[in-house]
Amino acid sequence: MSFFTQLDFSVLAPSLPFIWTGLKFTVTLTFIAMSGGIILGTLLALARLSALAPLAMAATWYINLMRSIPLLMVILWFFLIIPLITGYPMGAETSAIITFTAFEAAYYSEIMRAGIQSVPRGQVLAGQAIGMTYSQTMAHIILPQAFRNMLPVLLTQTIILFQDTSLVYAIGAKDLLKAAEIAGKNYNRPVEMYIFAALIYFAICFLLSRLVKQFQSRIAIIR
Amino acid sequence: MSYHWNWGIFLEQVQAGEETYLDWILTGFGWTVAVALSAWVIAVLLGSVVGTLRTVPRQGLVFLATSYVELFRNVPLLVQLFLWFFVVPEFFPQDLSLWIKQDMPAKEFVTAVLCLGLFTSARVAEQVRAGIQSLPRGQHMAGLAIGLTLPQTYRYVILPMAFRIIIPPLTSEFMNIFKNSSVAFAIGVMELTFQARQMQEDSEQGIETYLAVTLLYFICAFIANRGMAYIEQRSRVPGFIASAK
Numbered sequence: 001m002s003f004f005t006q007l008d009f010s011v012l013a014p015s016l017p018f019i020w021t022g023l024k025f026t027v028t029l030t031f032i033a034m035s036g037g038i039i040l041g042t043l044l045a046l047a048r049l050s051a052l053a054p055l056a057m058a059a060t061w062y063i064n065l066m067r068s069i070p071l072l073m074v075i076l077w078f079f080l081i082i083p084l085i086t087g088y089p090m091g092a093e094t095s096a097i098i099t100f101t102a103f104e105a106a107y108y109s110e111i112m113r114a115g116i117q118s119v120p121r122g123q124v125l126a127g128q129a130i131g132m133t134y135s136q137t138m139a140h141i142i143l144p145q146a147f148r149n150m151l152p153v154l155l156t157q158t159i160i161l162f163q164d165t166s167l168v169y170a171i172g173a174k175d176l177l178k179a180a181e182i183a184g185k186n187y188n189r190p191v192e193m194y195i196f197a198a199l200i201y202f203a204i205c206f207l208l209s210r211l212v213k214q215f216q217s218r219i220a221i222i223r
Numbered sequence: 224m225s226y227h228w229n230w231g232i233f234l235e236q237v238q239a240g241e242e243t244y245l246d247w248i249l250t251g252f253g254w255t256v257a258v259a260l261s262a263w264v265i266a267v268l269l270g271s272v273v274g275t276l277r278t279v280p281r282q283g284l285v286f287l288a289t290s291y292v293e294l295f296r297n298v299p300l301l302v303q304l305f306l307w308f309f310v311v312p313e314f315f316p317q318d319l320s321l322w323i324k325q326d327m328p329a330k331e332f333v334t335a336v337l338c339l340g341l342f343t344s345a346r347v348a349e350q351v352r353a354g355i356q357s358l359p360r361g362q363h364m365a366g367l368a369i370g371l372t373l374p375q376t377y378r379y380v381i382l383p384m385a386f387r388i389i390i391p392p393l394t395s396e397f398m399n400i401f402k403n404s405s406v407a408f409a410i411g412v413m414e415l416t417f418q419a420r421q422m423q424e425d426s427e428q429g430i431e432t433y434l435a436v437t438l439l440y441f442i443c444a445f446i447a448n449r450g451m452a453y454i455e456q457r458s459r460v461p462g463f464i465a466s467a468k
Contacts, residue, residue: 068444070402163299205297
């Protein structure tokens, strides 16, 4: 087997700036989708738990819809089909940001719902008893606790989100994977580039999941 | 919105050939189901073994199994797919490598099944481990105490209960595998997503195409869910919380 002698990682150095641009997009996309997704997801969770039946039903439908179709389908819907309906074509990058925010909101909302439901009922009653309105009780008592309880799970979901961003490949947005592919084509070294991209993904995800684990045990001690 | 609806498009012939668009979509559905089910077999078999190994009292085996899970869980599925398709064949001896690249039958399908199966097996392994660890320690000890060997304890005492406990999370994984099979389009497996893109370009009836394909994914998820619910119901052990109606 003479393969390892053929591997030539010297092409990595010149392609680094290119890969870096891709990685920056991947990270930006992850961060925007995470922030937007958690905010939207919290609202969705509140809607789903609301006493207003139509609102709760609409939220439930949205969440179930997003969770039962492949992310890839959602990406293609937003990129190819929504512009057909609205008449405004979108760039791949913008489309990706909107898609991931809308899609991840459904997943984050289920986490937030579990978080809200994990707060003892007495806390809501206590809030009401001291004269707080619904939104005050939520904002000052329930959500901070729910958020804290669910922080490790929210972060784990974010690691999954980070991995899933590689699917923007399908609409040609230039993320880490796409950058690696293009660099691989330019230098005619696709094998090395795919391995390199996989290593970057692995290093980041592995490190983050270790951090989440440590963090989890720290939170567990405090409570 | 000036979209020209045409639901009859599915019965029309594709631009180059005898087939109708419906044929394309149904072919795609067939490949999606084939990829998902074949990968599921690999995932459950391998996942059970790896998950079990993570709980045995042998440090070396635990380390190996843990590394396996971490490796497959921390690289995106699409990247793994490209690794299997473009990179792994390069590591074989030259003749075999050439054969894989040029002559291997159903190369895309086999690669997709292998990749998706191994990817999902790491997730199944995590569920199996959680299931085993959720059992009271006494079960394990009781098994050993009545003279069963360690493998026998696993086979007759621990695993039968652990598998029943993890049916709900396994149901999600089973539904996920249908959804995840959509990435196979990237290496040219002619499954639903592939056919949707192809049909949209060929017919320019994007909305109908994507609605139909999305509906089919829905149906897959629904049937997967009901199927697992049936197994869950049939395998209940009387006297446990899950069996109380």
